[in-house]
Structure formats: structure tokens, C-alpha cells
Amino acid sequence: MINLNRFDLVTLRLFVAVLDAGSLTAGAERFGISLAAASKRIAELEQHCGLALLQRGARGVTATAAGIALHRHAIEVIARLEQMALALDDLHGGATGQLRLWANPSAFGGFLPQLLADYAQAHPQVRIDLEDALSEDGVRAVRDGAAELAVIGDNVPTEGLETAVCHVDQLVLLLPAGHALAAGSADVPVPIEQALGHDLISLARRASLTRQVMAAGEAVGLNPRIRVQVRSFDAMCRMVACGLGLAVLPQAAAAFHVDSLGLVQRPLSGLLTERRLLLVMRRREALSPPAAALLAMVEAAMPGTAAGLPSADPPAERAQGR
Incomplete structure (x- = not known):
């Protein structure tokens, strides 16, 4: 039977970091220790368990069946x-x-x-x-x-x-008051292919909202042009107000800035806006x-x-x- 006293929290946390990072080197860097120290700790952990926990390859590490089990329980313990x-x-x-x-x-x-x-x-x-x-x-x-x-x-x-x-909110298009797409009735939707034909202001590319917008562009045969990436809706709206591009964002977030920045909000068609x-x-x-x-x-x-x-x-x- 495995001796539980030989497990320590530092090594368990390192093991989780290595698997999450996908490599021993990246895990060690994330954990703030040297590669040699990380290798020694993982080797000792495998020795304590009596089982191989990691499969090492040219592209990094993956968990063995034992490693998967240990990873799940280690997260619980931590x-x-x-x-x-x-x-x-x-x-x-x-x-x-x-x-x-x-x-x-x-x-x-x-x-x-x-x-x-x-x-x-x-x-x-x-x-x-x-x-x-x-x-x-x-x-x-x-x-x-x-x-x-x-x-x-x-x-x-x-x-x-x-x-x-x-x-639950609705996605809308936010644009400067003088933009060509701002003309006309506020209730008439702007087709998504027209909106995505212009430069865009967005959050980071891996943000769920940005990926939703990019997928909507791909669905209509477009590759949206992201001109500026920022970290907040406030920054997105300010960039739109300066004329750097248009933005697709939730209506609740847009509502805070429409009046104060002189922006125009339009509904969208051609994509799932909910x-x-x-x-x-x-x-x-x-x-x-x-x-x-x-x-x-x-x-x-x-x-x-x-x-x-x-x-x-x-x-x-x-x-x-x-």
C-alpha cells in the first residue's frame, strides 16, 4: 500500500502545473523552480506511487492512466x-x-x-x-x-x-455617429456581412465573444479584420468613438457608453445574437x-x-x- 506520508503539497501542485502546461519545462517555469528540481520531484513522486505518471515525448508530456487518476485527486486535495x-x-x-x-x-x-x-x-x-x-x-x-x-x-x-x-443579452453593433452604417432607423438590423466588412475593435482573440464573432464571419465567408484588441468593453467603446473600427458587444455593455461617447447602436441580423x-x-x-x-x-x-x-x-x- 502506498505510504500517504510521502506525498507533499508542493510536489502535487507541481505535478498539476506540469500536466496543465503540457511540458515539464513550462510547468517548472509556471511553478517558479528550475527544470532540474522539477524533474527530481516528479521522479520521486513516480517512485512513491510505484507507477509511471507521465509519458514523455518530443512535444511535451501527457498523463498515463495513473497520472490521470492522480491529477484528478490532486486537484481535489489542493x-x-x-x-x-x-x-x-x-x-x-x-x-x-x-x-x-x-x-x-x-x-x-x-x-x-x-x-x-x-x-x-x-x-x-x-x-x-x-x-x-x-x-x-x-x-x-x-x-x-x-x-x-x-x-x-x-x-x-x-x-x-x-x-x-x-x-441573457443580445449582441449589437456599436459604431461612430458619422459612420455610413449608422444612417437610417435605429430598429433596422445591419446584416452581419456588412458589419464585418469593416475594421473591428475586439477583446483578445481567445475571448469567447471574439471567437463567436469570428465564427459568424466564417459562416458568411468572411475573415473579420481585427484592428485593435483591448481588455475591456470600456476600452472597446472608446476606440470606436475615436473611429478606429466597429465593435460587436452585448447590449447591456454598449448601453453604458452610447450617450456619453456619442455612439450609435444597431441590431444585427444574420447571426445568433442571443x-x-x-x-x-x-x-x-x-x-x-x-x-x-x-x-x-x-x-x-x-x-x-x-x-x-x-x-x-x-x-x-x-x-x-x-
Whole structure:
């Protein structure tokens, strides 16, 4: 039987970092130790287990069957220990709990600030640990235990996790008041092929919204031209106001800037404009009381939506940008 006393947290965290990075070198760099030290720790871990954990190749490392099993349980152990440490820190600070939430730019630019304001009023002793991140990073944070909950776009893979719809918005086109596409009635949609024929302002290319826009362009035979990439909707709108390009973004985010920056908002046609945001978690029954309270608020605000079910691949019409 394997001696549990020979496992240490540092090596387990290194092992997770190596597999997530796909190579021993990248894992060591991410963990902040030398390659030689990382190699020694992984070799000792394999010796303790009595099994090969990694398959080494020219392109990096992959997990063996034993490595997959260890990776899954290591994440659980690390997450629990981090939760324990954070809970003790909260007690030292007088708080009754901590909400660990990551959220994408669409959430920050839309419904999330008011939701958290209502949450803080209802739970004043809970400390909110909030991280601004792209959807992919939010999913990874939930899997790794860095966050209990994350708000993501619905075109991001979430296999093995549970989700709940937390917001539904519409994508719109934002453009300067003097632009040719700004003429005419505000209710007449702009065909997506016309909108994507111009330079675009976007978030990072791996952002779920950007990938959705790029997929919409491919569907109509276009390769959208991204002129400027920024990190927030506020920056996107300011770039549009300066005439650097057009932007496709959620209506809730656009509404904050239309009047103040003198911009024009137009509906779009030729693509699925409904954009759903999901609250993703590992297992709802394992949520801490602060996280469970936020989930309850979300479900109360979104009646009639499917929630809490194991995640599956999104249907075809929602798979744009995967």
C-alpha cells in the first residue's frame, strides 16, 4: 500500500502545473523552480506511487492512466487545502465566509456589478474575492479549485462541470455617429456581412465573444479584420468613438457608453445574437454557503432556465467560437 506520508503539497501542485502546461519545462517555469528540481520531484513522486505518471515525448508530456487518476485527486486535495486556508484567514479577519468568483468581461460590463451589490447587502459578512478573467481561464480556475464559481460565455467547453444560466443579452453593433452604417432607423438590423466588412475593435482573440464573432464571419465567408484588441468593453467603446473600427458587444455593455461617447447602436441580423452567460461550478452540492447563496440569487432571477445539470457540449447553434 502506498505510504500517504510521502506525498507533499508542493510536489502535487507541481505535478498539476506540469500536466496543465503540457511540458515539464513550462510547468517548472509556471511553478517558479528550475527544470532540474522539477524533474527530481516528479521522479520521486513516480517512485512513491510505484507507477509511471507521465509519458514523455518530443512535444511535451501527457498523463498515463495513473497520472490521470492522480491529477484528478490532486486537484481535489489542493482545492480543499486552499479552501481551508482561506476559511481560517476569513475567521481571523472577522468574516463569516468567502465568495471566490471569476467572471468574464461580459459579466463585468453587464449584470454582475448590481448582482454583487445585492449579494453584499444580503450577506455583509462575506468577503468577495473577485477576479476579472476570460471564460477559458474561469473554467480552469473552477477545475483547479482557485474559484468556486465562474461566469463564462456559453460557447466555452465545460465538460464535467455543472452550469446555470445567469444572464441573457443580445449582441449589437456599436459604431461612430458619422459612420455610413449608422444612417437610417435605429430598429433596422445591419446584416452581419456588412458589419464585418469593416475594421473591428475586439477583446483578445481567445475571448469567447471574439471567437463567436469570428465564427459568424466564417459562416458568411468572411475573415473579420481585427484592428485593435483591448481588455475591456470600456476600452472597446472608446476606440470606436475615436473611429478606429466597429465593435460587436452585448447590449447591456454598449448601453453604458452610447450617450456619453456619442455612439450609435444597431441590431444585427444574420447571426445568433442571443448571448447567454453561464455560472459554472464543480458540483452544486459541494458549494460553500457563500457560493450556494449566490447561486440561489441567480436562479431566483432567472426563472425557467435549466440550471445545476451536468454540462454537455453546447448545441450546434451555440457552438460558434469553440
